[in-house]
Amino acid sequence: MLMLRGYVNSEILADHRVRPPGATGDVPQDILSGGPVVDTRDGRIGTLRVPDRRLVLTFDDGPDPEWTPKVLDVLKKHDAHAVFFVTGTMASRHPDLVARMVAEGHEIGVHTFNHPDLSYQSPERIDWELSQTQTALAGAAGIRTSLFRPPYSSFADAMDDNSWPVTRHIGERGYLTVLNNTDSEDWKRPGVDEIVRRATPQQGAGAIVLMHDSGGDRSQTVAALDRMLPALEREGYAFHNLSEALDGPSAHTRVLGAELWKGKAWVWLVQASESVTTVLVAGLVVIGALVIGRFALMLLLSALHVRRVRRRGGRWGERPVTEPVTVLVPAYNEAKCIENTVRSLMESEHPVEVLVIDDGSCDGTADIVEAMDLPDVRVVRQANAGKPAALNRGIAHASHDIIVMMDGDTVFEAATVRELVQPFADPGVGAVAGNAKVGNRDSLIGAWQHIEYVMGFNLDRRMYDVLRCMPTIPGAVGAFRRTALERVGGMSEDTLAEDTDITMAIHRDGWRVVYAENARAWTEAPESVQQLWSQRYRWSYGTMQAIWKHRGAILDKGSSGRFGRVGLPLVSLFMVLAPLLAPLFDVFLVYGLVFGPTGATVGAWLGVLGVQAVCAAYAFRLDKEPVRHLVSLPLQQILYRQLMYVVLLQSWITALTGGRLRWQKLRRTGAVEAAPTAGTGARGAAA
Structure with a gap:
């Protein structure tokens, strides 16, 4: 149970290296100058943009037991939908929050299992990060998703020769890569006013807004969200999840059969490991x-x-x-x-x-x-x-x-x-x-x-x-x-x-x-x-x-x-x-x-x-x-x-068990011949 807890809490598999920006010679110009949604499925190379007056709020790194419920409460208060890019570790530990997201009309996206920079990882590790997170989503909400956001990602024009092969690989696995074109930078905690300013699109443009519901104190994010939603609604904005904003089919697919029970077993074991760890810590x-x-x-x-x-x-x-x-x-x-x-x-x-x-x-x-x-x-x-x-x-x-x-x-x-x-x-x-x-x-x-x-x-x-x-x-x-x-x-x-x-x-x-x-x-x-x-x-x-x-x-x-x-x-x-x-x-x-x-x-x-x-x-x-x-x-x-x-x-x-032991004779060697004299310590204990 402790090993499972350590595994789920990213304490052994975590890779915190972040690659600096590199050359862009191999990245198609259509990607660099395109929209924030990159589609490389089935050999395609293209991007999608969110229509005007539509806002896709996205939240990374959760779900967090303290801040995600507060974010969900604000969204529910203003009848807004969003996309939550969850990590497999957090989804495994807090499956009830994932289930709530789905039940309230939000979409889920994969943000890897352990949050590594995928440009450093092998294809096998990337596939593991995807599949393990999908297993957690299956156990938590009975779904799998086709949305993906790479950790440490930014705008489409920041794609470089290191991240582009990863995006191609992700597309081959059937995922849409969702970047952003409006960054609230709420992780810096610059203040509510500044978060609202940075998250607000210019001149009624549609946007995918990057925010966070985990990773530290998100009180400013919650407050900014509560202020921003009614203000933008008065300007004619609608707050959709990605599929709604793009007028496309849902990103969620129901999981049935063995995959569903595999996910449920995984979530149950993770919950058990957390409980057992709590008991062991108390012990x-x-x-x-x-x-x-x-x-x-x-x-x-x-x-x-x-x-x-x-x-x-x-x-x-x-x-x-x-x-x-x-x-x-x-x-x-x-x-x-x-x-x-x-x-x-x-x-x-x-x-x-x-x-x-x-x-x-x-x-x-x-x-x-x-x-x-x-x-x-x-x-x-x-x-x-x-x-x-x-x-x-x-x-x-x-x-x-x-x-x-x-x-x-x-x-x-x-x-x-x-x-x-x-x-x-x-x-x-x-x-x-x-x-x-x-x-x-x-x-x-x-x-x-x-x-x-x-x-x-x-x-x-x-x-x-x-x-x-x-x-x-x-x-x-x-x-x-x-x-x-x-x-x-x-x-x-x-x-x-x-x-x-x-x-x-x-x-x-x-x-x-x-x-x-x-x-x-x-x-x-x-x-x-x-x-x-x-x-x-x-x-x-x-x-x-x-x-x-x-x-x-x-x-x-x-x-x-x-x-x-x-x-x-x-x-x-x-x-x-x-x-x-x-x-x-x-x-x-x-x-x-x-x-x-x-x-x-x-x-x-x-x-x-x-x-x-x-x-x-x-x-x-x-x-x-x-x-x-x-x-x-x-x-x-x-x-x-x-x-x-x-x-x-x-x-x-x-x-x-009510067992009964019998006397057992120990074999003696006669090693202790005589008691030691004063001040000799163990002398006399000679064979």
Whole structure:
């Protein structure tokens, strides 16, 4: 639809070159000294003049939705007929005005489709300009016309060796070429009096008067017309269309059959493209407001979060949390990663019990852990039943009241568990989200996900923490109070995003969910497009499921209602609706590059990218990450974001069609061996 709109609005095919006057050696003298109507049909070479006291008013470049109706009103007021030389682009966009012209007795002429100087165009392009305009006229009024006026034309004596071949070609196609012999020059807007003077023939002579009903402010034209018509009528002038003035047959021929339906289809499609474009522009405004609003909210609330953390000084209660915790590691075929994961927990500065729940692995995952023979590390085996079931099995075997959950491909820093559990000093805290970071960020896909994690996830979590509506405890690093888990029934298998589901359930049960930015976990992100697609498809679809499952919170009272009326709308807007509309940025980028204005389009896109870069740089600063990875941000916006769009669209389709996804195991490489030491950035993420 956008391509059609650009095509119809002359934004790609327009040719604004105008050839200067040339030699006239090839133009017959009868043409140069003849009348304003040139007839080269059927091999003839001749001209026609309008009889005395007859005036043919002609209007070029319309129809215009503002000025053409006013011109028609004045003509109707004075019972005058005229000829409107319309462009195909304007006729396609405003077919109702073309139909009105015909209904009120005016004649229509072709003024090309895109208004180019035809002396620069090939015969094939000229034929296209004619036929495409005729298609628009067929769809708008059910007619075709035999009248033609070339753009940038003037009097007959201005015909030159460049325009004469075009006139011959037009005649061979069955058209009368209608020039003029009285030019109002209204396009210069010289004033009403001057327009009237220039448009008035001398000594009662007949004339074809050139005026315009489009192309800018035509208020002077309308006023001059309203003054001129009664004045000339008193002098005995009659105002006819061309056929009436020449006492000839009508220039219009009725179109029937396939040509008529082809024209109607064309007009309908053009109207649809205008409507769709209007809707898309409205969507662009909405997504622009959402994106800018989200960025502003993230920056403001993240800064507030930083100040709160500084004021708290790391303290959540009267004394720090020092009691042991249970760390659950659900594992399914994690042989390449599980040893790194467990050893990182053994370096913990906080006392931990580690439970590896082997969910029916067939690659010896459980055997590897048992062979390590580490203290306070137990293996619980079960038949394959899925991650939620594995976590519930682990909760049942846990020895402590605070339960940390992590993925089998993740490694913790030594301080991660300690930082993660400190918020439980506040008895109102039911769960804590940690800071998940991409360990294998050396590849391009990894670097893009690193930007996404730091900016899109962790900056978001600071914002949600301040608003007290954290939507997701990441599966890679999160902690829960056992009481909170038991009160909501443990991990649910209702959705594919069990981490989002349990987080929302804990909110609805009245607990606080907070963010511990210093509880860093290094996880292995997907390294192929296929693996990334599978992961994000599950995340997107699972998030939609969780939002739908907990939609009743909107009507709840207390903290559940607060989450429902604050958290759910924000998650729906920023994680589901905004990404669905975000492709409009890129669609209009392509549209602007193809159809123009290119400079303004690129500037606007770079402006949005600049805002994103500022937010990303701020997020990297908060996370104490080197900003060198932001070099790939522009490429991420062009390539990576498109993949995420399609993933979300597929999730929407799955949700709307009632489809059901199954868990999909990602292939791991063991690229993240150990957590980096202080100040090393991503070191330690070695294969």
